[in-house]
Amino acid sequence: MSLAEGGDATVKAPDSGPRIIHDVLGIGFGPSNLALAIAVEEHNADQPAAGGIDALFLERQPGFGWHRGMLIDDATMQVSFLKDLVTMRNPTSDFSFLCFLRERGRMVDFLNQKTLFPLRVEFHAYFEWAAARVAHLVSYSSEVLSVTPVRDEDGGVQHFDVTCRTPGGLSATVTHRARNISVAVGLEPHLPPGTALSERVWHNSQLLPRVAELTAAGTPVRRAVVLGAGQSAAEAVDYLHRTFPDAEICGVFAKYGYTPADDSPFANRIFDPEAVDVYFDSPSEVKQSLFDYHRSTNYSVVDMDLIEALYATAYREKVQGRERLRFLNVSRIREVGIGDEGLEVAVEFLPTGERQVLATDILVHATGYRARDIGTLLGEAAKICLRDDGDAVRVGRDHRVEVTADVHAGIYLQGGTEHTHGLASTLLSTTAVRAGEIRDSLVSRLVAS
Ligand code: FDA
Numbered sequence: 001m002s003l004a005e006g007g008d009a010t011v012k013a014p015d016s017g018p019r020i021i022h023d024v025l026g027i028g029f030g031p032s033n034l035a036l037a038i039a040v041e042e043h044n045a046d047q048p049a050a051g052g053i054d055a056l057f058l059e060r061q062p063g064f065g066w067h068r069g070m071l072i073d074d075a076t077m078q079v080s081f082l083k084d085l086v087t088m089r090n091p092t093s094d095f096s097f098l099c100f101l102r103e104r105g106r107m108v109d110f111l112n113q114k115t116l117f118p119l120r121v122e123f124h125a126y127f128e129w130a131a132a133r134v135a136h137l138v139s140y141s142s143e144v145l146s147v148t149p150v151r152d153e154d155g156g157v158q159h160f161d162v163t164c165r166t167p168g169g170l171s172a173t174v175t176h177r178a179r180n181i182s183v184a185v186g187l188e189p190h191l192p193p194g195t196a197l198s199e200r201v202w203h204n205s206q207l208l209p210r211v212a213e214l215t216a217a218g219t220p221v222r223r224a225v226v227l228g229a230g231q232s233a234a235e236a237v238d239y240l241h242r243t244f245p246d247a248e249i250c251g252v253f254a255k256y257g258y259t260p261a262d263d264s265p266f267a268n269r270i271f272d273p274e275a276v277d278v279y280f281d282s283p284s285e286v287k288q289s290l291f292d293y294h295r296s297t298n299y300s301v302v303d304m305d306l307i308e309a310l311y312a313t314a315y316r317e318k319v320q321g322r323e324r325l326r327f328l329n330v331s332r333i334r335e336v337g338i339g340d341e342g343l344e345v346a347v348e349f350l351p352t353g354e355r356q357v358l359a360t361d362i363l364v365h366a367t368g369y370r371a372r373d374i375g376t377l378l379g380e381a382a383k384i385c386l387r388d389d390g391d392a393v394r395v396g397r398d399h400r401v402e403v404t405a406d407v408h409a410g411i412y413l414q415g416g417t418e419h420t421h422g423l424a425s426t427l428l429s430t431t432a433v434r435a436g437e438i439r440d441s442l443v444s445r446l447v448a449s
Helices: 031-045 097-104 107-112 120-133 204-217 231-243 265-271 273-281 284-297 304-320 374-384 431-448
Strands: 024-027 055-058 143-151 157-165 173-178 180-183 187-189 201-203 223-227 248-252 325-328 331-338 343-349 354-360 362-365 369-371 410-413
Touching: 024 031, 024 157, 024 173, 031 055, 031 120, 031 431, 055 173, 097 107, 097 120, 143 374, 157 180, 180 374, 180 431, 201 204, 204 231, 204 362, 223 231, 223 354, 231 248, 231 304, 231 362, 248 331, 265 273, 265 284, 273 284, 304 325, 343 362, 374 410, 410 431
Parallel strands: 024 055, 024 180, 180 410, 201 362, 223 248, 223 362, 248 325
Antiparallel strands: 143 157, 157 173, 187 369, 331 343, 343 354
């Protein structure tokens, strides 16, 4: 059995590589790998000293942080607090959101709100609280640069070497070795082709720190343009409107109006753990239709409460005769130039082709996120991953990438698996359950080896 003995296993590696061989190295330490760290911790607590899983998680940020740039003070979660890091896997876990609330002395106060959807800032505090409890499993300020399969004398791959940049200067790197890796690096901001970010042109993921910079510098904001019609776009419009009380805020999008997110009970079942089984076992055309039918649970949609609040604000301003909140619908941004005092954003009204140029202080692209290309991150290790006819990575039900026959080391993916595991792949809905599935798969493979 290849389980680590207590903490770090000191096994002589077949070459001059790292002497410590971890059972699993997590790449990225957002909610997905945090949930896995907790699942490992709970498993190890039940094991005799020599029987635990030796895990280490590598995170490029200096501390835990979950989409900090969008931690708008009044934004709420879009998933029930019961879909926290543990409850769907182990309702008795003391890593639950309820245990966090109890520890903070807020359980009764929270319940009196009669909501399943906490503030995002509160859930962030919950994540931080949980991350602090497994801090001994995490190395922060460790950006993974490469993953290299290590071949033994027989040519088989039993391990990966994972090299990361460390804070000791640009060239400081350290290499860790593991029998398995769990890749959970999240999504990356998506921008329209040719977009150059700058002090005035942002992606919404930069919203809060950029606004804080402007405010600190005393830079006046007379107009801000937000491109996009999804949840982040609507939140950015609302936030900028409240933050700059003298500015005009323009939402620009190709749709006629914001589309409400479908969070109705039957549609929400697409995020059930059982739905992952159904999706996984479906032929590709059924997968595609399920995805298309239910994309309005997540993509390019906005919570109804926020839609109604924005509409009410726009209408109130119309009544009062001072319209600061404007929506340029059925429109696209065609050009962004630099003017005398800021940006000049050319917006085309699509039905007529008519253009207007908006002198603007800020342009926010709320244009979504895309899965990271794991080929780039995995580098050499990507070559051992099998791909399907559409060139997507083949992934098993246990979230492990299918690899060539000579590879015995495992690559687990959390996120980037919408094509195999469905819409919940990039969300929090099945995070706890998925972490348990990966933990169980690790245990059974480690026991078998
Ligand atoms: P996540 O992106 O959170 O974490 C990935 C981590 O990997 C990051 O900490 C990153 O720094 C690190 N990393 C990346 N590359 C690395 C490298 N090379 N080396 C080391 N570390 C690296 N979903 C939901 O279900 N309900 C909700 O309410 C919301 N709300 C929400 C709000 C906002 C503003 C956004 C942008 C997204 C959501 N989501 C959501 C979806 C979101 O994807 C989900 O909540 C989790 O962030 C997914 O967690 P992960 O750990 O998989 O990725």
